Amino acid sequence: MFCTSKSLSVRSLHGSEFVYGSKSLIPTRRPVSLPPLPWRKIYKRPVLSLTRPLHVSSIEEFGPSRIRTKKGDDFSKCRSYEADHSEATAASDASKRVKIGIYFATWWALNVVFNIYNKKVLNAYPYPWLTSTLSLAAGSLIMLISWSLRIAETPKTDFDFWKTLFPVTVAHTIGHVAATVSMSKVAVSFTHIIKSGEPAFSVLVSRFLLGETFPVSVYLSLLPIIGGCALAAVTELNFNMIGFMGAMISNLAFVFRNIFSKKGMKGKSVSGMNYYACLSMLSLLILTPFAIAVEGPQMWAAGFQKALSEIGPQIVWWMAAQSVFYHLYNQVSYMSLDEISPLTFSIGNTMKRISVIVSSIIIFHTPVQPVNALGAAIAILGTFLYSQVIHVHIGLSIIELQMTCFDQLPYR
Numbered sequence: 001m002f003c004t005s006k007s008l009s010v011r012s013l014h015g016s017e018f019v020y021g022s023k024s025l026i027p028t029r030r031p032v033s034l035p036p037l038p039w040r041k042i043y044k045r046p047v048l049s050l051t052r053p054l055h056v057s058s059i060e061e062f063g064p065s066r067i068r069t070k071k072g073d074d075f076s077k078c079r080s081y082e083a084d085h086s087e088a089t090a091a092s093d094a095s096k097r098v099k100i101g102i103y104f105a106t107w108w109a110l111n112v113v114f115n116i117y118n119k120k121v122l123n124a125y126p127y128p129w130l131t132s133t134l135s136l137a138a139g140s141l142i143m144l145i146s147w148s149l150r151i152a153e154t155p156k157t158d159f160d161f162w163k164t165l166f167p168v169t170v171a172h173t174i175g176h177v178a179a180t181v182s183m184s185k186v187a188v189s190f191t192h193i194i195k196s197g198e199p200a201f202s203v204l205v206s207r208f209l210l211g212e213t214f215p216v217s218v219y220l221s222l223l224p225i226i227g228g229c230a231l232a233a234v235t236e237l238n239f240n241m242i243g244f245m246g247a248m249i250s251n252l253a254f255v256f257r258n259i260f261s262k263k264g265m266k267g268k269s270v271s272g273m274n275y276y277a278c279l280s281m282l283s284l285l286i287l288t289p290f291a292i293a294v295e296g297p298q299m300w301a302a303g304f305q306k307a308l309s310e311i312g313p314q315i316v317w318w319m320a321a322q323s324v325f326y327h328l329y330n331q332v333s334y335m336s337l338d339e340i341s342p343l344t345f346s347i348g349n350t351m352k353r354i355s356v357i358v359s360s361i362i363i364f365h366t367p368v369q370p371v372n373a374l375g376a377a378i379a380i381l382g383t384f385l386y387s388q389v390i391h392v393h394i395g396l397s398i399i400e401l402q403m404t405c406f407d408q409l410p411y412r
Contacts, residue, residue: 182246228379
C-alpha cells in the first residue's frame with residue numbers, strides 16, 4: 001500500500017478510499033483480470049472493510065529506489081491496520097493455539113498409555129488381529145452408550161456420508177492391523193522409530209497422487225528422517241522383517257486415512273468425535289471376518305488359557321485398558337483433525353512418538369545401542385526441521401496469496 005510522502009499527517013482512512021481509487025493515494029489503473037486462485041478460502045473474508053477506518057501505523061521511505069508517479073511525486077511505503085481487526089484476529093489465533101495444544105497433549109498422553117498396555121497384551125497374548133478387533137469393538141460400544149445416554153450428540157448421516165467414509169475406513173483398518181502386527185514382532189520403540197517416517201510418505205503421496213508441489217527445502221528436510229529411520233533399522237538388535245514391513249505399511253495407510261478424512265470432513269455436519277465413532281463401527285464390520293479367517297476362535301481360546309495361567313486375571317484388565325485407551329487417543333486425534341491440515345496432523349503424530357519411544361524404553365527395559373539411539377535422534381531432528389520448513393512454506397504461500405488478492409482489486 002502506498003501514499004504520497006507530501007502528506008505526512010496521520011489520519012483515519014477508509015477501505016472505500018482504496019477500493020474506489022482515491023486519486024491522492026493510488027494512481028488510476030485498469031482492472032486486472034487474472035485467473036482464479038485455487039485456494040478459495042481467502043475470499044471468504046474481505047481484504048479491506050468499507051466501513052472500518054484504516055489507521056496509519058508507520059511511514060517508511062524506499063530510499064534510492066523510490067517509486068514516482070508520472071507527475072514526479074515521490075511515494076513512501078505506508079503500513080496500516082484495520083481498526084479492531086488485528087486485536088480480534090490475535091485473540092482468535094491465541095485461543096486456537098491453546099485448543100490445539102490441549103488436544104495434542106491429551107492425544108500424546110493417551111497414546112503412551114495405550115502403547116504400554118498394548119505391548120503387555122501382545123507379549124502375553126500374541127494375537128494382533130483379535131487385539132485390533134477388540135480395540136474397535138470397545139470404541140464402538142463406548143460411542144453407542146454415549147449416544148443412547150445423550151452424552152454425545154447423535155450424528156446425522158446419509159448414504160453419501162458412509163460412501164465417503166468407506167475408503168477412509170479401509171485405510172484405517174489396514175493401518176491399525178499392520179501397526180499391531182508390527183508391535184507384536186518387535187519392540188515398541190522400533191515400531192515408532194520406523195513410523196516416524198510418516199511425513200516422508202505424506203509428502204510423496206501429496207506430490208505424486210494429489211499433484212501438490214513443495215520447495216526443495218521440504219524434500220531436503222526428509223533426508224534426515226529417512227536416513228535416521230534406516231540407521232535405526234539396520235542397528236536394531238531385535239530386527240524382524242514382519243515387524244518392519246508392518247510399520248511401513250501402517251505409515252502409508254495412515255497417510256491415506258488422514259488425507260481422505262480431511263476431505264470427507266469438509267462440508268459435513270459430523271464432528272471429529274462422531275466421525276471417528278462411525279469410522280470405528282464400519283472398520284469393525286470390515287475387520288471381524290478377516291480376524292476370524294486369519295486366527296480363529298480356537299487359537300484365541302487356547303492362547304487366552306495360556307495367558308491366564310501365566311499372567312493371571314490381570315490379563316483381562318490389560319486387554320480392556322488397551323482397547324479403551326486406543327479409542328480415546330484416536331478420538332482426541334480426530335477432534336484435532338477438525339482444526340488442522342493432514343500435514344500438520346502427520347507432524348503432530350510424529351512428535352508424539354518421542355514420548356512413546358522414551359517411555360517404552362524405560363518401562364520395558366529395551367536394550368538400545370548408541371548407533372540405534374543416534375538413528376532415532378536423527379529421525380526426530382529431521383522431523384523438527386521438516387515441521388519448520390513446512391511452517392515457513394505455508395506462511396509464505398499465504399502472504400503471496402493475500403498480496404495477489406489485493407492486487408486484483410479494481411481501481412477507478
